[in-house]
Amino acid sequence: xxxxxxxGPLPPQGHNPEGLWLVGCGNMxxxxxxxxxxxxxxxxxxxxxxxxxxPVPGVRTVRTVAKAGPPxxxxxxxxxxxxxxxxxxxxxxxxxxxxxxxxxxAGVEVETLRQRLPAAAAIVRVMPNTPVAIRRGVIAVFGExxxxxxxxxxxxxxxxxxxxxxCGSEAELGTIGxxxxxxxxxxxxxxxxxxxxxxxxxxxxxxxxTIARETVLGTAWLAAAGGEPMAEIARxxxxxxxxxxxxxxxxxxxxxxxxxxxxxxxxxxxxxxxADARAIDSSPAHx
Ligand SMILES: NC(=O)c1ccc[n+]([C@@H]2O[C@H](COP(=O)([O-])OP(=O)(O)OC[C@H]3O[C@@H](n4cnc5c(N)ncnc54)[C@H](OP(=O)(O)O)[C@@H]3O)[C@@H](O)[C@H]2O)c1
Numbered sequence: 001x002x003x004x005x006x007x008g009p010l011p012p013q014g015h016n017p018e019g020l021w022l023v024g025c026g027n028m029x030x031x032x033x034x035x036x037x038x039x040x041x042x043x044x045x046x047x048x049x050x051x052x053x054x055p056v057p058g059v060r061t062v063r064t065v066a067k068a069g070p071p072x073x074x075x076x077x078x079x080x081x082x083x084x085x086x087x088x089x090x091x092x093x094x095x096x097x098x099x100x101x102x103x104x105x106a107g108v109e110v111e112t113l114r115q116r117l118p119a120a121a122a123i124v125r126v127m128p129n130t131p132v133a134i135r136r137g138v139i140a141v142f143g144e145x146x147x148x149x150x151x152x153x154x155x156x157x158x159x160x161x162x163x164x165x166x167c168g169s170e171a172e173l174g175t176i177g178x179x180x181x182x183x184x185x186x187x188x189x190x191x192x193x194x195x196x197x198x199x200x201x202x203x204x205x206x207x208x209x210t211i212a213r214e215t216v217l218g219t220a221w222l223a224a225a226g227g228e229p230m231a232e233i234a235r236x237x238x239x240x241x242x243x244x245x246x247x248x249x250x251x252x253x254x255x256x257x258x259x260x261x262x263x264x265x266x267x268x269x270x271x272x273x274x275a276d277a278r279a280i281d282s283s284p285a286h287x
Contacts, residue, residue, distance in 0.1 A: 015096045019072025020046040020157070023065070023091060024079030025056050028104060031133035032076075032161060033059060039135055039160035047072070064090075071096030074157060075120075077103040081273055084108060088116040095119055100150055102126055102157075106177065107273030109170055110144050122150050125170065127177035128161065130184050137162030138183075140176035142169065178266040186262060191216050 022029050025048040036043060037058050047068045048056040055061045062068055065087075075095055079087055084105060095101065101120040103113055104127065113123045124143035131137045139158050143151065158164045167173040191212045198208035223233055238244040 014070035015073075015098050016045060016070045017073040017098065018045040019070065019074070021065075021068055021072045021075040022046060022048040022056070022059065023075055023077050023087065024083070025050050025059070025061075026078065028128060028130070029076060029078030030056065031130050031137075032078075032128060033057075034133040035135045035137065035161040041160055045072075065094045066090070068094070071099050073098070073153065074100045074102055076126075077101065077105055079105070081105040081108050081277060084112075084116060084277065092117050092119060097121055100124060100154060102154065104128060105277075106181070107174070107270040108277045109274055110142070112274075112277050114144070122146055124150075124154055125173055126158065127173055127181045128158075129181050132161040135160060135162055138165065138176070138180035139163070140165045140167055140173045140180070142167040142173040174267065174270055175263075178263045178270065182263075182266050186259070187216065 020043075022033070025033065029048075033043070033046075033048075033056055043059050046059045048059045048061040049063070049065055049068055050056070050061060051063055053061065053063045071094065075091070077087075095117065097119050098121050099119075100122045101113060101117055102124045104125075105113075106127070108125075110123050110125060113125075114120070117123065122143055122145075124141060124146065127140040129138050132139065139161055141154065141158065141164060143154065146154070155164060155166075165176055167176065191209075194212035194215070195205075195208040198212065199205050203211075219233065222228075223230065234244075234248070238248060
């Protein structure tokens, strides 16, 4: 006798422990895919789910969760936080009890995700930055009560993409996001400002940009290779009463306070987004 489930969606069939769903694969998840591809990570079990159907190079791409196949070992959420109410119902019905949900939704807390996706084996938040595309990313990770196997599974997926920072709290993950997740935008602005200053002093624009970019890259590389304190790296190019010293007097008067305000502003916006996500959950319209 055929058994037909007439009361709701059919339960997920089977389970693919090696499976990886990329639920939304735009800029950030796309950058992670680039990193995995350049690390020769096996993506044969990965499926990108994007409503536009825009192909993701090297990854099977479908438009809907329903077409993605059996529940995967890991479902990486890569859509915008505002899309959670729209995506969650279908996803909640499709993932299995062995699926680890890896969410990169900025500001959306574990508790909110747990309410939306109650069947998930574990909820893990990640906060990557865009240099994951070249395997030099920073990826903050926080998981609720992960067992060792889950931690190893998540860690080995992320390790090819750069520096993985396991966090002890969501607050720590948030702060790393405000420093490293947003950081490429701040560093890009610094490079552009250094280049503009050179251009303002008569340098060719292309040359000014190249030397500003290479200076930041070279200094970061020097710091990473030698492990010296930043103060020492600065001291080695600063003669007492010399030209760099004159520049630093101006910079040191402004930069620390400015960057502190920048990071604080990102933190305030993140708190607003988290409050919005919680408000949607507790609204009467939400079942
Ligand atoms: N950008 C960053 O530096 C950064 C850093 C850390 C975390 N994040 C987080 O990463 C997430 C994505 O940001 P992004 O900059 O990559 O955004 P994005 O480029 O706009 O990509 C969003 C993706 O979501 C997909 N999408 C839209 N509606 C969907 C639905 N109903 N079901 C499934 N997928 C859907 C889009 O599909 P189509 O491709 O078909 O349009 C697209 O692939 C956000 O939650 C953000 O907070 C971003």
